[in-house]
Amino acid sequence: MQAMRQWHALAAMVWLLAAILPAAAFAATNTVEGVKLTTPDTYGSCSAVSDTLTLENTSPGVRRVVGQVFIQYVTAAGRIDVPGGFYPVDVTLQPGGIHQITVNYPPASQWPVYSSTNPVRELHIDVQLEIVVNGFFVGSLGYGQDWDIFCFGDFPPPPAFQGCTPGYWKNHLAAWGSVSPSVKVNSVFSGAYLDSKLGNASLKDALSFKGGSPLAGAQQILLRAAVAAYLNASSAGVDYPLTTQQVIDQVNAALNTTDRSYVIDTASQLDSFNNLGCPLN
Incomplete structure (x- = not known):
């Protein structure tokens, strides 16, 4: 007591x-x-x-x-x-x-x-x-x-954050602003275990990654969500819960490990943010 x-x-x-x-x-x-x-x-x-x-x-x-x-x-x-x-x-x-x-x-x-x-x-x-x-x-x-x-005591309601899905960004290239769809994945994200083929893909192509069972498949799932997260954080019209640097840091941390579960968990977290509701036309 x-x-x-x-x-x-x-x-x-x-x-x-x-x-x-x-x-x-x-x-x-x-x-x-x-x-x-x-x-x-x-x-x-x-x-x-x-x-x-x-x-x-x-x-x-x-x-x-x-x-x-x-x-x-x-x-x-x-x-x-x-x-x-x-x-x-x-x-x-x-x-x-x-x-x-x-x-x-x-x-x-x-x-x-x-x-x-x-x-x-x-x-x-x-x-x-x-x-x-x-x-x-x-x-x-x-x-x-x-x-x-x-x-302690009353807490404020969760902020009304926003996020657009990979599908939105794939079909609305004009909304990318200063980010070029042809920029390579490895010019934004990096990591000791980033699959070289995935790293050489364009940001636009990464939005169509399908995923799979090995580590490279998990990285596809991650990068699909990561590119959308990066675009959301870069957009002045989206109130995203992460900054671009926070997105990069989280993704790079996942690409620096061979732990597939960690890669998938990071992708899931970003995916949840990307589905908060898109305010863009």
Whole structure:
């Protein structure tokens, strides 16, 4: 009972700070083996959409960072993984190099309350990274830099975001604006495991990819959704939930893994955004 009262007090303090300070006003930094990681601190927000982590190589040598970032709901029964909330990391940083990782949150209306007697809603973001130099593990990064987002009381309705499907973009080339349909896929998206044939296809052709069972088939499904997502994010007439850079980062992360399930999950998330309703003629 005493522990629960203390937890309530902590949640109330976080919420009080959130009422005074802007969301994610603070940042936590830590440097291990020349790699500096900057993450948000715990904050209160019922309208949190995303946060960004930054990796910076401050050393004179090359650093490879591998691991994962994942999001979980916090409940009295334990933590529950957020669907689509897993972000694998495998990036090589040259001296002075910077890499950003954007994690996206579901609307607060989808967060479960902590318990029937505690209405606090909470997300926990965990960062588990390792630093590799010349093929050898040299240090861990991110442990202790996890953060939480609290939502207490009433929460706003989900934003009325919009998104047009791959079929729309395939049949409305005039709506592409400054993006050329003939641009190659690999000029927008990249990844260590991107199938070369798919990478050399045009953005327009990618909208007709059919999919299949092997990894290349999963990448077809991903790229079909990814091109539509990129066009949605690029369009001034579509209020898409992601920026173009966030689309690119998510797709590139999926193309940097051989985990077919992760590729499909990323495609499914983008596909759900692409079906939010198209405002274009």
